[in-house]
Amino acid sequence: MQSQDQPLERAAGMHMGWDVNGHGGLDGKGGNAALPRAPTGKRQGKRPAAAISPAPQPFGGSHVWYHSAGVQHPRGDKIMDSQGRAQMSSVDSLAASLLSATLMFDRASLLALEALAAESDRRVLRRGEVLVREGDASDRFFIVLSGRFTVHKGDSTGSVAEIAQGELIGEIGFFAGLPRTATVLAARDSIVLEIGRNHFEKAAETLPSLREAVTVFLARRFATQSPSSSRLKEPAKIRTLAIIAAGGSRISPLLIQHLRQAFGAATRARFVSRLDVQAKFPGLPIDDQRILNWLNELEAEAQFIVYVADEEPNEWTQVCIRQADTVLLLANASCSPRLNPSEELTLSVHPPSTSRLVLVHDNRSAAVSGTSAWLDERPYVDQHHHVALDDGADFQRLVRFISGKALGFVAAGGGSLGSAHLGVYKAFVEAGACFDYLGGTSSGAAMMAGFARGLDADQIDRGTHNIFLKSRAFRRPTLPHFALLDHKAFDRALRLEYGDVLIEDLWLPFFALSTNLSSRQPHVHRRGKLWHAVRASGSIPGVLPPFFTDDGDMLVDGAIMNNLPLEQMTELKTGPNVIVTFGSSAPQKYDIDYDCIPGASELALALLNPFGRARLPRVPSILQVIALSMLAHRPHDIAVGEEDILVCPEVPNTMSFMDWSRHSELFSDAYDRTTRWIEEHLRQNDSGLRAVLGTAHD
The missing domain is CATH 2.60.120.10 (Jelly Rolls)
Structure with a gap:
């Protein structure tokens, strides 16, 4: 925290100078002054x-x-x-x-x-x-x-x-x-x-x-x-990037051309190579102070400065790395993933959180594989991206991540209510939104996992039908020792729908949130089998056995700690989000006489009698009680950002958290309502909505 004797002041339109942790003077503009050379740090x-x-x-x-x-x-x-x-x-x-x-x-x-x-x-x-x-x-x-x-x-x-x-x-x-x-x-x-x-x-x-x-x-x-x-100044946005060849790759002119086009369509970017510097300063050594001054002054002319390093860790590559706020490790996905000398140099200069791995593919015709080998070699990489040379949208998405405009979709858990996510997502995409990061909890994670695989909303809805209705995977009881339901049936259904694809191999970044009972912390799934993440995130305690990782962690439903993983999304990226959650703060009442709830013998007789079930009080089932218990502590005040859009789909009062028979009805209703809401707010010239829908075109 900042000390009270040195507060941060901020006047309108002013950036004041820092007293080591406090701020006090306007940003200055410098000319092309030739600054002196001197020994390092002297x-x-x-x-x-x-x-x-x-x-x-x-x-x-x-x-x-x-x-x-x-x-x-x-x-x-x-x-x-x-x-x-x-x-x-x-x-x-x-x-x-x-x-x-x-x-x-x-x-x-x-x-x-x-x-x-x-x-x-x-x-x-x-x-x-x-x-x-x-x-x-x-x-x-x-x-x-x-x-x-x-x-x-x-x-x-x-x-x-x-x-x-x-x-x-x-x-x-x-x-x-x-x-x-x-x-x-x-x-x-x-x-x-x-x-x-x-x-x-x-x-x-x-x-x-x-x-x-x-x-x-x-x-x-x-x-x-x-x-x-007294408050701290927020960290400055990324202004300078270094492009470094990763693994056994080489940076091709075609790849640089794609990056130039993507940056040029959304930003004012200046690409600088060693040849550019030598053309402007013929005969001067790369580390000459006049060159350093010129490179720093370029920031006043462009939103981004992109330094294109040489393939070897020479003096120019060292300058690129030292000048960069973040490093793009560009690699041909088919090359060797072994760390190269330029990457080792980057590691010695940059903190782990400032590197992004970009794996380049010729096209999208084949499924991605082998990403884990690249990440295992680079555990320090904070984010990784897949781009295809035949798809300019991938490069535009990369630029949005770098420029702090990546659009996220945050999906809350809610059992069968999760089908509403499909309708909201479909309506926003049809209106022009291009989502860059998907994340969710429980059923929200399950729906987002389908989109991350490249499926559309209707395909995911059919998959929902297969899992919960056709295979009846959530209606297979077992001996209540580990859980109420037979998890084997549910696991088979999930694996059939999601396959063995790994999260790190997805074209679209995705995460799921579960609760780690071993560490008593939220657990963010960003690697591993996709169906494992969905299974862990929706592991309702008592209904399904916990999911156990290879490291020995015991995971249960993410809703136990955080049913709406907005905080995790904002930690992974900057930019607007569409946030979808359920429920209201209005209390739900039950017209039930507690004394009428039958005991064990009465319940057994009622269940054996074909007409006895109808006379039982309409007490929520154990599954419903568990689901409602997990959501009891959900926050009603959501920390929505200025650029975020919060959507709370209306759901029928008669629909329970476990009523999967109405999934298509809820999907269709959420789509219709969201479409009308978007159309109405566009007519009102809602600037926030237009900003979200325009992220793909900025």
Whole structure:
């Protein structure tokens, strides 16, 4: 949590600089300034003890060069005009411009800020290097000239925020005398202006507007701070990607062409290869600081920067990996899945959650197989995707995942009511929705599994009929030792409908949720046999035996812990969701005299008498009671996102959770009602609905 003495402020349209875990200045825009080269992570002093001599300039402006250990480096220090008077370098001008855009220095004169920049040091950091460490003294602060940084609190492995160009780091702690409240790491190769206490004091001696600007800022900051205003900035969206060949694959020009078309149809993307860099900067080494600066500045021109790495882990491939927010591991699915040197390099630089495996197939004519071998070799991969070269929709889906627009369908459990999912799904697809991730609990998982296999709603409805009516798989009692029903019949029916397909081999991403009684945690099924996931997710306690994994975990119906796996969906992707759930908060009453419920002998006589059953009180069956018990704790307040659509299908009051005989009726009714609802809201120009239906075309 963020400390109360350093709250996060956010003005409309403003991104304020971070005081290690707090934020305070507008995003700055930098020009094509030639930034200095320096050893990794080392500060560059203002005046090296070395001879200074003029040198030819690579591009516009006047520069001076300094000699160090026999190597020439461009400097961003003082520039002399024709009369020998000192001028500001392009680096100092860039830094001053960025400083003036922050709330802390918006009242300072540009002259004062240029003087401050000229007195300060430039520091170059490679990806993964520590800029400041939590608990250290705040003896300097920084402004990001180029690149990006992540903020980390305590022992947490994840970042709580990201810092981009033009943002301040550590300014509140510096002026308030507070220690660092977080650790800041370079998220890619980056350059900062480092402003020490001596730098600031020297500039402020001659230019009082600097100190006045800071005083006003601190007064405004602390006057408005409160515990309620303290919150963390959400992590920045993906801006840069690296394309790395995985396994024994090679990245073909045809594959890059498909990616260009998919990105171009939905985003403003800039693809950059080693040849592009060499054409713009002929003769310069790949790690030259001017190239790094140019790469960072490209972000202002495009929504995404896609770095196309070389096949070998050379200097350019290293630059691609260090500059990327996420890595696409592209592989021909028919090649060897063995990890290659470029992937090993990626592992040494990137955290596991930033890699996506993309398995490329020639076409969709054959069923996918062999995905498990790729994932076993790469257990760190957070997501994997299947794309076919003959299906542009697969590439468009991949782009939606990357851009945070992937559309999910979240299906709640509800026994036989789950057939309504088919109608809702069919209506949205016919209206133009293109779903990218499917997930559900219990019967919701069963319906989504069918869609993930590529079946349509009518085919899944016929499968429902086969399982529950034709084979009577849910009406086969057994000796009530392990459960009430014979699970063998149900398992055979599931395997017949779903086959032995693996979840990881599905074209459409899918998950099912069950309850892990061994760990007392929700269990998300994303690998393994599809029918196993459906069986575990719908394993109603007492009705069916628990499902046991190879690891020894005991799994039962997911509705025990979470009947609506929206939280799991939002953890797996960002973007809108269509959420379908059942029931209302209205209490259900039963007109039953408790004293009339028969005992064992009375019940036996009634069941043996052909006319006795009709005289029994209409008490819910044991199956119905168990099903209702699992849903008793379901939340009535669902954390629906701003882009989400919540659908609560109407179901007949006379239909129970176990009444599968009316599955087709419920499917048809949900389809008709959802279709009418979509048509009505489109006529009302519902922007949220249009956004969901337009995801396939963005």
